[in-house]
Amino acid sequence: MxxxxxxxxxxxxxxxxxxxxxxxxxxxxxxxxxxxxxxxxxxxxxxxxxxxxxxxxxxxxxxxxxxxxxxxxxxxxxxxxxxxxxxxxxxxxxxxxxxxxxxxxxQPASLTTVWLERQARSWADDDRRLAVATAMYERRFGSNTVPPGTSLAQLRGMEGQRVKAQYRLLAQQYKIGRFRRTYDPAQWDTQDPVNLALSSANTCLYGIVHAAVLALGCSPALGYVHNGNQQAFIYDIADLYKAELTIPLAFSLNASTNPETEARRSFRDRLRLFRLLPRIVHDIQTLLHPDGDHEAPDPEEELVDLWDPVSGALPGGTNHGAAL
CATH class of the missing domain: 3.100.10.20 (CRISPR-associated endonuclease Cas1, N-terminal domain)
Structure with missing residues:
Protein backbone atom coordinates (compact mmCIF):
# COMPACT_ATOMS: atom_id res chain seq x y z
CA MET A 1 0.00 0.00 0.00
CA GLN A 107 6.99 44.50 19.40
CA PRO A 108 3.21 44.37 18.96
CA ALA A 109 0.89 46.56 21.01
CA SER A 110 -0.81 43.44 22.38
CA LEU A 111 2.41 41.97 23.86
CA THR A 112 1.89 41.44 27.58
CA THR A 113 3.69 43.85 29.93
CA VAL A 114 3.84 41.32 32.78
CA TRP A 115 7.56 40.68 32.49
CA LEU A 116 8.41 44.32 31.77
CA GLU A 117 6.53 45.39 34.90
CA ARG A 118 8.28 42.76 37.01
CA GLN A 119 11.61 43.92 35.62
CA ALA A 120 10.84 47.60 36.25
CA ARG A 121 9.60 47.04 39.80
CA SER A 122 12.64 45.05 40.86
CA TRP A 123 14.98 47.46 39.06
CA ALA A 124 13.50 50.58 40.70
CA ASP A 125 13.67 49.16 44.24
CA ASP A 126 17.27 49.13 45.50
CA ASP A 127 16.75 46.10 47.76
CA ARG A 128 15.08 44.05 45.04
CA ARG A 129 17.62 45.14 42.46
CA LEU A 130 20.41 44.02 44.78
CA ALA A 131 18.67 40.66 45.23
CA VAL A 132 18.45 40.11 41.46
CA ALA A 133 22.06 41.18 40.93
CA THR A 134 23.16 38.81 43.69
CA ALA A 135 21.16 35.97 42.15
CA MET A 136 22.90 36.61 38.82
CA TYR A 137 26.33 36.23 40.44
CA GLU A 138 25.22 33.13 42.37
CA ARG A 139 24.15 31.47 39.13
CA ARG A 140 27.71 31.76 37.87
CA PHE A 141 29.25 30.22 40.99
CA GLY A 142 26.71 27.42 41.41
CA SER A 143 23.94 26.87 43.94
CA ASN A 144 24.78 27.18 47.65
CA THR A 145 28.35 28.34 46.95
CA VAL A 146 27.97 31.97 48.08
CA PRO A 147 28.07 32.57 51.87
CA PRO A 148 25.08 34.48 53.29
CA GLY A 149 25.66 38.20 53.67
CA THR A 150 28.20 38.42 50.85
CA SER A 151 28.24 41.98 49.52
CA LEU A 152 27.95 42.94 45.87
CA ALA A 153 31.53 44.23 45.93
CA GLN A 154 32.73 40.86 47.24
CA LEU A 155 30.72 39.08 44.54
CA ARG A 156 32.36 41.22 41.86
CA GLY A 157 35.75 40.29 43.27
CA MET A 158 34.86 36.59 43.37
CA GLU A 159 33.67 36.77 39.76
CA GLY A 160 36.88 38.49 38.69
CA GLN A 161 38.99 35.80 40.34
CA ARG A 162 36.86 33.06 38.80
CA VAL A 163 37.30 34.45 35.28
CA LYS A 164 41.04 34.96 35.77
CA ALA A 165 41.37 31.36 36.92
CA GLN A 166 39.50 30.17 33.83
CA TYR A 167 41.74 32.25 31.56
CA ARG A 168 44.82 30.80 33.26
CA LEU A 169 43.56 27.22 32.98
CA LEU A 170 42.64 27.54 29.31
CA ALA A 171 45.91 29.29 28.49
CA GLN A 172 47.78 26.34 30.00
CA GLN A 173 45.56 23.86 28.18
CA TYR A 174 46.23 25.47 24.78
CA LYS A 175 49.87 26.33 25.61
CA ILE A 176 49.61 30.01 24.67
CA GLY A 177 51.38 31.53 27.65
CA ARG A 178 49.88 34.26 29.77
CA PHE A 179 46.59 35.70 28.51
CA ARG A 180 45.20 39.13 29.24
CA ARG A 181 41.71 40.16 28.16
CA THR A 182 41.77 43.40 26.13
CA TYR A 183 39.08 45.17 24.17
CA ASP A 184 40.18 48.26 22.27
CA PRO A 185 38.13 49.13 19.16
CA ALA A 186 40.78 51.71 18.19
CA GLN A 187 43.39 48.94 17.91
CA TRP A 188 41.16 46.11 16.81
CA ASP A 189 43.43 44.55 14.20
CA THR A 190 46.43 44.38 16.53
CA GLN A 191 44.72 42.12 19.07
CA ASP A 192 45.66 38.47 19.45
CA PRO A 193 43.39 35.73 18.01
CA VAL A 194 41.83 34.79 21.37
CA ASN A 195 40.73 38.36 22.11
CA LEU A 196 39.36 38.78 18.59
CA ALA A 197 37.48 35.47 18.76
CA LEU A 198 36.10 36.28 22.22
CA SER A 199 34.80 39.69 21.15
CA SER A 200 33.18 38.15 18.07
CA ALA A 201 31.58 35.26 19.97
CA ASN A 202 30.29 37.62 22.68
CA THR A 203 28.62 39.76 20.02
CA CYS A 204 26.80 36.66 18.75
CA LEU A 205 25.72 35.81 22.29
CA TYR A 206 24.39 39.34 22.81
CA GLY A 207 22.21 38.92 19.73
CA ILE A 208 20.56 35.74 20.99
CA VAL A 209 19.99 37.26 24.43
CA HIS A 210 18.54 40.39 22.81
CA ALA A 211 16.02 38.31 20.87
CA ALA A 212 14.89 36.53 24.04
CA VAL A 213 14.56 39.80 25.99
CA LEU A 214 12.45 41.37 23.25
CA ALA A 215 10.24 38.31 22.89
CA LEU A 216 9.43 38.50 26.61
CA GLY A 217 8.65 42.20 26.33
CA CYS A 218 11.41 43.23 28.75
CA SER A 219 13.58 46.33 28.39
CA PRO A 220 17.18 45.79 27.23
CA ALA A 221 18.18 49.00 29.06
CA LEU A 222 17.15 48.16 32.65
CA GLY A 223 20.16 46.23 33.90
CA TYR A 224 20.88 45.06 37.43
CA VAL A 225 24.65 44.59 37.39
CA HIS A 226 25.34 46.80 34.37
CA ASN A 227 23.97 50.32 34.23
CA GLY A 228 23.68 53.41 32.04
CA ASN A 229 23.53 51.70 28.63
CA GLN A 230 20.70 50.67 26.30
CA GLN A 231 22.14 47.14 26.34
CA ALA A 232 22.65 46.88 30.12
CA PHE A 233 20.20 44.00 30.69
CA ILE A 234 21.60 42.18 27.63
CA TYR A 235 25.08 42.29 29.18
CA ASP A 236 23.70 41.08 32.52
CA ILE A 237 22.10 37.98 31.04
CA ALA A 238 24.90 37.22 28.56
CA ASP A 239 27.43 37.14 31.41
CA LEU A 240 25.64 34.08 32.79
CA TYR A 241 26.84 32.00 29.83
CA LYS A 242 30.24 33.34 28.77
CA ALA A 243 32.33 31.04 30.96
CA GLU A 244 30.50 28.05 29.52
CA LEU A 245 30.15 29.10 25.90
CA THR A 246 32.23 31.92 24.47
CA ILE A 247 35.44 31.82 26.52
CA PRO A 248 36.32 28.15 25.81
CA LEU A 249 35.43 28.68 22.14
CA ALA A 250 37.74 31.70 21.87
CA PHE A 251 40.72 29.85 23.35
CA SER A 252 40.17 26.92 20.98
CA LEU A 253 40.75 29.38 18.10
CA ASN A 254 44.10 30.62 19.39
CA ALA A 255 45.91 29.47 16.24
CA SER A 256 43.29 30.67 13.77
CA THR A 257 44.21 33.05 10.98
CA ASN A 258 40.64 34.37 10.85
CA PRO A 259 39.38 34.13 14.45
CA GLU A 260 36.43 36.52 14.09
CA THR A 261 34.77 34.63 11.23
CA GLU A 262 35.52 31.22 12.70
CA ALA A 263 34.14 32.27 16.09
CA ARG A 264 30.85 33.39 14.55
CA ARG A 265 30.56 30.25 12.44
CA SER A 266 31.51 27.90 15.28
CA PHE A 267 29.16 29.61 17.72
CA ARG A 268 26.29 29.30 15.26
CA ASP A 269 27.05 25.68 14.34
CA ARG A 270 27.71 24.40 17.86
CA LEU A 271 24.96 26.31 19.57
CA ARG A 272 21.79 26.30 17.54
CA LEU A 273 19.10 28.76 18.52
CA PHE A 274 16.69 26.12 19.80
CA ARG A 275 19.26 24.95 22.35
CA LEU A 276 19.96 28.29 24.02
CA LEU A 277 16.93 30.51 23.55
CA PRO A 278 14.54 28.50 25.77
CA ARG A 279 17.19 28.42 28.48
CA ILE A 280 17.64 32.19 28.37
CA VAL A 281 13.90 32.78 28.61
CA HIS A 282 13.61 30.45 31.60
CA ASP A 283 16.58 32.07 33.36
CA ILE A 284 15.19 35.59 32.89
CA GLN A 285 11.80 34.55 34.22
CA THR A 286 13.35 32.85 37.23
CA LEU A 287 15.48 35.88 38.06
CA LEU A 288 12.57 38.32 37.79
CA HIS A 289 9.98 36.10 39.46
CA PRO A 290 11.79 33.43 41.50
CA ASP A 291 8.92 32.41 43.77
CA GLY A 292 6.02 32.27 41.33
CA ASP A 293 4.87 30.49 38.20
CA HIS A 294 5.92 31.72 34.78
CA GLU A 295 2.52 31.76 33.16
CA ALA A 296 1.73 34.98 31.31
CA PRO A 297 -1.85 36.04 30.60
CA ASP A 298 -3.28 35.26 27.20
CA PRO A 299 -3.15 38.52 25.19
CA GLU A 300 -6.44 37.56 23.53
CA GLU A 301 -8.17 37.68 26.93
CA GLU A 302 -6.23 40.50 28.57
CA LEU A 303 -7.66 44.04 28.71
CA VAL A 304 -5.86 47.20 29.73
CA ASP A 305 -5.99 47.62 33.51
CA LEU A 306 -6.08 50.79 35.58
CA TRP A 307 -3.45 51.29 38.27
CA ASP A 308 -4.42 52.07 41.84
CA PRO A 309 -1.87 52.28 44.70
CA VAL A 310 -4.44 51.00 47.21
CA SER A 311 -6.69 48.57 45.34
CA GLY A 312 -4.14 47.30 42.85
CA ALA A 313 -5.10 46.62 39.24
CA LEU A 314 -8.65 47.59 38.31
CA PRO A 315 -10.46 46.55 35.13
CA GLY A 316 -10.27 48.98 32.22
CA GLY A 317 -13.09 49.73 29.82
CA THR A 318 -15.40 50.34 32.79
CA ASN A 319 -17.09 53.52 33.97
CA HIS A 320 -16.00 53.97 37.58
CA GLY A 321 -18.22 57.00 38.23
CA ALA A 322 -20.44 54.99 40.59
CA ALA A 323 -17.47 54.51 42.93
CA LEU A 324 -17.39 58.21 43.83
Whole structure:
Protein backbone atom coordinates (compact mmCIF):
# COMPACT_ATOMS: atom_id res chain seq x y z
CA MET A 1 0.00 0.00 0.00
CA UNK A 2 1.32 3.41 -0.93
CA UNK A 3 1.49 5.90 1.91
CA UNK A 4 -0.64 9.04 1.39
CA UNK A 5 1.27 12.20 0.51
CA UNK A 6 2.36 14.38 3.39
CA UNK A 7 0.15 17.32 4.19
CA UNK A 8 1.74 20.50 2.75
CA UNK A 9 1.71 22.13 6.17
CA UNK A 10 3.97 19.40 7.48
CA UNK A 11 6.65 19.77 4.87
CA UNK A 12 9.99 21.18 5.85
CA UNK A 13 10.88 24.21 3.80
CA UNK A 14 14.52 23.29 3.28
CA UNK A 15 16.45 21.98 6.25
CA UNK A 16 17.37 23.80 8.34
CA UNK A 17 15.52 26.86 7.10
CA UNK A 18 12.62 26.37 9.50
CA UNK A 19 13.12 25.37 13.13
CA UNK A 20 10.18 25.34 15.49
CA UNK A 21 11.20 25.72 19.09
CA UNK A 22 9.34 24.02 21.94
CA UNK A 23 6.63 25.76 23.91
CA UNK A 24 7.80 27.08 27.24
CA UNK A 25 6.00 27.41 30.55
CA UNK A 26 4.82 30.91 29.66
CA UNK A 27 3.41 29.78 26.30
CA UNK A 28 6.19 31.42 24.29
CA UNK A 29 6.78 29.76 20.92
CA UNK A 30 9.57 30.77 18.56
CA UNK A 31 9.83 30.23 14.83
CA UNK A 32 13.09 30.79 12.96
CA UNK A 33 13.02 31.35 9.19
CA UNK A 34 15.70 31.97 6.60
CA UNK A 35 15.89 32.02 2.78
CA UNK A 36 12.11 32.31 2.48
CA UNK A 37 9.52 34.86 1.41
CA UNK A 38 6.82 35.52 3.99
CA UNK A 39 3.55 36.84 2.59
CA UNK A 40 -0.19 37.01 3.17
CA UNK A 41 -2.90 35.46 1.00
CA UNK A 42 -6.64 35.01 1.48
CA UNK A 43 -6.03 32.08 3.83
CA UNK A 44 -3.31 33.38 6.10
CA UNK A 45 0.41 34.08 6.46
CA UNK A 46 2.63 31.70 4.54
CA UNK A 47 6.33 31.08 3.96
CA UNK A 48 7.37 30.34 0.39
CA UNK A 49 10.71 28.80 -0.58
CA UNK A 50 12.04 27.91 -4.00
CA UNK A 51 14.78 25.36 -4.67
CA UNK A 52 16.11 23.71 -7.82
CA UNK A 53 15.38 20.24 -6.48
CA UNK A 54 11.87 20.71 -5.10
CA UNK A 55 10.57 23.77 -6.89
CA UNK A 56 8.37 26.20 -4.99
CA UNK A 57 6.83 25.09 -1.70
CA UNK A 58 4.59 26.91 0.73
CA UNK A 59 3.93 26.39 4.42
CA UNK A 60 1.23 28.28 6.32
CA UNK A 61 2.43 29.71 9.61
CA UNK A 62 0.43 29.20 12.83
CA UNK A 63 0.32 32.92 13.54
CA UNK A 64 -2.11 32.66 16.44
CA UNK A 65 0.23 30.27 18.26
CA UNK A 66 3.47 32.21 17.73
CA UNK A 67 4.94 34.66 20.20
CA UNK A 68 8.12 35.40 18.26
CA UNK A 69 9.24 35.04 14.63
CA UNK A 70 12.92 35.41 13.90
CA UNK A 71 13.78 36.37 10.33
CA UNK A 72 17.22 35.18 9.27
CA UNK A 73 19.29 36.02 6.17
CA UNK A 74 17.59 35.83 2.78
CA UNK A 75 14.13 36.43 4.24
CA UNK A 76 11.65 38.98 2.95
CA UNK A 77 8.25 39.82 4.40
CA UNK A 78 5.32 41.78 3.00
CA UNK A 79 3.54 44.59 4.83
CA UNK A 80 0.29 42.58 4.95
CA UNK A 81 2.02 39.61 6.57
CA UNK A 82 3.77 41.86 9.08
CA UNK A 83 0.45 43.52 9.96
CA UNK A 84 -1.17 40.13 10.55
CA UNK A 85 1.63 39.05 12.86
CA UNK A 86 1.26 42.33 14.76
CA UNK A 87 -2.50 41.78 15.15
CA UNK A 88 -1.82 38.36 16.65
CA UNK A 89 0.66 39.83 19.14
CA UNK A 90 3.74 38.27 17.56
CA UNK A 91 7.15 39.87 18.07
CA UNK A 92 9.21 39.94 14.85
CA UNK A 93 13.00 40.01 15.18
CA UNK A 94 15.52 40.46 12.35
CA UNK A 95 18.52 38.26 13.13
CA UNK A 96 21.69 36.85 11.65
CA UNK A 97 22.08 33.25 10.52
CA UNK A 98 20.82 30.71 13.03
CA UNK A 99 19.39 33.47 15.19
CA UNK A 100 22.87 34.76 16.01
CA UNK A 101 22.93 38.57 16.36
CA UNK A 102 19.90 40.82 16.54
CA UNK A 103 19.55 43.78 14.18
CA UNK A 104 16.02 45.07 14.67
CA UNK A 105 12.67 44.08 16.15
CA UNK A 106 9.00 45.02 16.25
CA GLN A 107 6.99 44.50 19.40
CA PRO A 108 3.21 44.37 18.96
CA ALA A 109 0.89 46.56 21.01
CA SER A 110 -0.81 43.44 22.38
CA LEU A 111 2.41 41.97 23.86
CA THR A 112 1.89 41.44 27.58
CA THR A 113 3.69 43.85 29.93
CA VAL A 114 3.84 41.32 32.78
CA TRP A 115 7.56 40.68 32.49
CA LEU A 116 8.41 44.32 31.77
CA GLU A 117 6.53 45.39 34.90
CA ARG A 118 8.28 42.76 37.01
CA GLN A 119 11.61 43.92 35.62
CA ALA A 120 10.84 47.60 36.25
CA ARG A 121 9.60 47.04 39.80
CA SER A 122 12.64 45.05 40.86
CA TRP A 123 14.98 47.46 39.06
CA ALA A 124 13.50 50.58 40.70
CA ASP A 125 13.67 49.16 44.24
CA ASP A 126 17.27 49.13 45.50
CA ASP A 127 16.75 46.10 47.76
CA ARG A 128 15.08 44.05 45.04
CA ARG A 129 17.62 45.14 42.46
CA LEU A 130 20.41 44.02 44.78
CA ALA A 131 18.67 40.66 45.23
CA VAL A 132 18.45 40.11 41.46
CA ALA A 133 22.06 41.18 40.93
CA THR A 134 23.16 38.81 43.69
CA ALA A 135 21.16 35.97 42.15
CA MET A 136 22.90 36.61 38.82
CA TYR A 137 26.33 36.23 40.44
CA GLU A 138 25.22 33.13 42.37
CA ARG A 139 24.15 31.47 39.13
CA ARG A 140 27.71 31.76 37.87
CA PHE A 141 29.25 30.22 40.99
CA GLY A 142 26.71 27.42 41.41
CA SER A 143 23.94 26.87 43.94
CA ASN A 144 24.78 27.18 47.65
CA THR A 145 28.35 28.34 46.95
CA VAL A 146 27.97 31.97 48.08
CA PRO A 147 28.07 32.57 51.87
CA PRO A 148 25.08 34.48 53.29
CA GLY A 149 25.66 38.20 53.67
CA THR A 150 28.20 38.42 50.85
CA SER A 151 28.24 41.98 49.52
CA LEU A 152 27.95 42.94 45.87
CA ALA A 153 31.53 44.23 45.93
CA GLN A 154 32.73 40.86 47.24
CA LEU A 155 30.72 39.08 44.54
CA ARG A 156 32.36 41.22 41.86
CA GLY A 157 35.75 40.29 43.27
CA MET A 158 34.86 36.59 43.37
CA GLU A 159 33.67 36.77 39.76
CA GLY A 160 36.88 38.49 38.69
CA GLN A 161 38.99 35.80 40.34
CA ARG A 162 36.86 33.06 38.80
CA VAL A 163 37.30 34.45 35.28
CA LYS A 164 41.04 34.96 35.77
CA ALA A 165 41.37 31.36 36.92
CA GLN A 166 39.50 30.17 33.83
CA TYR A 167 41.74 32.25 31.56
CA ARG A 168 44.82 30.80 33.26
CA LEU A 169 43.56 27.22 32.98
CA LEU A 170 42.64 27.54 29.31
CA ALA A 171 45.91 29.29 28.49
CA GLN A 172 47.78 26.34 30.00
CA GLN A 173 45.56 23.86 28.18
CA TYR A 174 46.23 25.47 24.78
CA LYS A 175 49.87 26.33 25.61
CA ILE A 176 49.61 30.01 24.67
CA GLY A 177 51.38 31.53 27.65
CA ARG A 178 49.88 34.26 29.77
CA PHE A 179 46.59 35.70 28.51
CA ARG A 180 45.20 39.13 29.24
CA ARG A 181 41.71 40.16 28.16
CA THR A 182 41.77 43.40 26.13
CA TYR A 183 39.08 45.17 24.17
CA ASP A 184 40.18 48.26 22.27
CA PRO A 185 38.13 49.13 19.16
CA ALA A 186 40.78 51.71 18.19
CA GLN A 187 43.39 48.94 17.91
CA TRP A 188 41.16 46.11 16.81
CA ASP A 189 43.43 44.55 14.20
CA THR A 190 46.43 44.38 16.53
CA GLN A 191 44.72 42.12 19.07
CA ASP A 192 45.66 38.47 19.45
CA PRO A 193 43.39 35.73 18.01
CA VAL A 194 41.83 34.79 21.37
CA ASN A 195 40.73 38.36 22.11
CA LEU A 196 39.36 38.78 18.59
CA ALA A 197 37.48 35.47 18.76
CA LEU A 198 36.10 36.28 22.22
CA SER A 199 34.80 39.69 21.15
CA SER A 200 33.18 38.15 18.07
CA ALA A 201 31.58 35.26 19.97
CA ASN A 202 30.29 37.62 22.68
CA THR A 203 28.62 39.76 20.02
CA CYS A 204 26.80 36.66 18.75
CA LEU A 205 25.72 35.81 22.29
CA TYR A 206 24.39 39.34 22.81
CA GLY A 207 22.21 38.92 19.73
CA ILE A 208 20.56 35.74 20.99
CA VAL A 209 19.99 37.26 24.43
CA HIS A 210 18.54 40.39 22.81
CA ALA A 211 16.02 38.31 20.87
CA ALA A 212 14.89 36.53 24.04
CA VAL A 213 14.56 39.80 25.99
CA LEU A 214 12.45 41.37 23.25
CA ALA A 215 10.24 38.31 22.89
CA LEU A 216 9.43 38.50 26.61
CA GLY A 217 8.65 42.20 26.33
CA CYS A 218 11.41 43.23 28.75
CA SER A 219 13.58 46.33 28.39
CA PRO A 220 17.18 45.79 27.23
CA ALA A 221 18.18 49.00 29.06
CA LEU A 222 17.15 48.16 32.65
CA GLY A 223 20.16 46.23 33.90
CA TYR A 224 20.88 45.06 37.43
CA VAL A 225 24.65 44.59 37.39
CA HIS A 226 25.34 46.80 34.37
CA ASN A 227 23.97 50.32 34.23
CA GLY A 228 23.68 53.41 32.04
CA ASN A 229 23.53 51.70 28.63
CA GLN A 230 20.70 50.67 26.30
CA GLN A 231 22.14 47.14 26.34
CA ALA A 232 22.65 46.88 30.12
CA PHE A 233 20.20 44.00 30.69
CA ILE A 234 21.60 42.18 27.63
CA TYR A 235 25.08 42.29 29.18
CA ASP A 236 23.70 41.08 32.52
CA ILE A 237 22.10 37.98 31.04
CA ALA A 238 24.90 37.22 28.56
CA ASP A 239 27.43 37.14 31.41
CA LEU A 240 25.64 34.08 32.79
CA TYR A 241 26.84 32.00 29.83
CA LYS A 242 30.24 33.34 28.77
CA ALA A 243 32.33 31.04 30.96
CA GLU A 244 30.50 28.05 29.52
CA LEU A 245 30.15 29.10 25.90
CA THR A 246 32.23 31.92 24.47
CA ILE A 247 35.44 31.82 26.52
CA PRO A 248 36.32 28.15 25.81
CA LEU A 249 35.43 28.68 22.14
CA ALA A 250 37.74 31.70 21.87
CA PHE A 251 40.72 29.85 23.35
CA SER A 252 40.17 26.92 20.98
CA LEU A 253 40.75 29.38 18.10
CA ASN A 254 44.10 30.62 19.39
CA ALA A 255 45.91 29.47 16.24
CA SER A 256 43.29 30.67 13.77
CA THR A 257 44.21 33.05 10.98
CA ASN A 258 40.64 34.37 10.85
CA PRO A 259 39.38 34.13 14.45
CA GLU A 260 36.43 36.52 14.09
CA THR A 261 34.77 34.63 11.23
CA GLU A 262 35.52 31.22 12.70
CA ALA A 263 34.14 32.27 16.09
CA ARG A 264 30.85 33.39 14.55
CA ARG A 265 30.56 30.25 12.44
CA SER A 266 31.51 27.90 15.28
CA PHE A 267 29.16 29.61 17.72
CA ARG A 268 26.29 29.30 15.26
CA ASP A 269 27.05 25.68 14.34
CA ARG A 270 27.71 24.40 17.86
CA LEU A 271 24.96 26.31 19.57
CA ARG A 272 21.79 26.30 17.54
CA LEU A 273 19.10 28.76 18.52
CA PHE A 274 16.69 26.12 19.80
CA ARG A 275 19.26 24.95 22.35
CA LEU A 276 19.96 28.29 24.02
CA LEU A 277 16.93 30.51 23.55
CA PRO A 278 14.54 28.50 25.77
CA ARG A 279 17.19 28.42 28.48
CA ILE A 280 17.64 32.19 28.37
CA VAL A 281 13.90 32.78 28.61
CA HIS A 282 13.61 30.45 31.60
CA ASP A 283 16.58 32.07 33.36
CA ILE A 284 15.19 35.59 32.89
CA GLN A 285 11.80 34.55 34.22
CA THR A 286 13.35 32.85 37.23
CA LEU A 287 15.48 35.88 38.06
CA LEU A 288 12.57 38.32 37.79
CA HIS A 289 9.98 36.10 39.46
CA PRO A 290 11.79 33.43 41.50
CA ASP A 291 8.92 32.41 43.77
CA GLY A 292 6.02 32.27 41.33
CA ASP A 293 4.87 30.49 38.20
CA HIS A 294 5.92 31.72 34.78
CA GLU A 295 2.52 31.76 33.16
CA ALA A 296 1.73 34.98 31.31
CA PRO A 297 -1.85 36.04 30.60
CA ASP A 298 -3.28 35.26 27.20
CA PRO A 299 -3.15 38.52 25.19
CA GLU A 300 -6.44 37.56 23.53
CA GLU A 301 -8.17 37.68 26.93
CA GLU A 302 -6.23 40.50 28.57
CA LEU A 303 -7.66 44.04 28.71
CA VAL A 304 -5.86 47.20 29.73
CA ASP A 305 -5.99 47.62 33.51
CA LEU A 306 -6.08 50.79 35.58
CA TRP A 307 -3.45 51.29 38.27
CA ASP A 308 -4.42 52.07 41.84
CA PRO A 309 -1.87 52.28 44.70
CA VAL A 310 -4.44 51.00 47.21
CA SER A 311 -6.69 48.57 45.34
CA GLY A 312 -4.14 47.30 42.85
CA ALA A 313 -5.10 46.62 39.24
CA LEU A 314 -8.65 47.59 38.31
CA PRO A 315 -10.46 46.55 35.13
CA GLY A 316 -10.27 48.98 32.22
CA GLY A 317 -13.09 49.73 29.82
CA THR A 318 -15.40 50.34 32.79
CA ASN A 319 -17.09 53.52 33.97
CA HIS A 320 -16.00 53.97 37.58
CA GLY A 321 -18.22 57.00 38.23
CA ALA A 322 -20.44 54.99 40.59
CA ALA A 323 -17.47 54.51 42.93
CA LEU A 324 -17.39 58.21 43.83
Missing amino acids: TAPPAHPGRRRLAAPTVAMLPRFADSLSFLYLDVVRVMQDDTGVLAEVTSDRRGTETVYLPTAALSCVLLGPGTSITARALATLARHGTTVVVTGSGGVRCYAAT
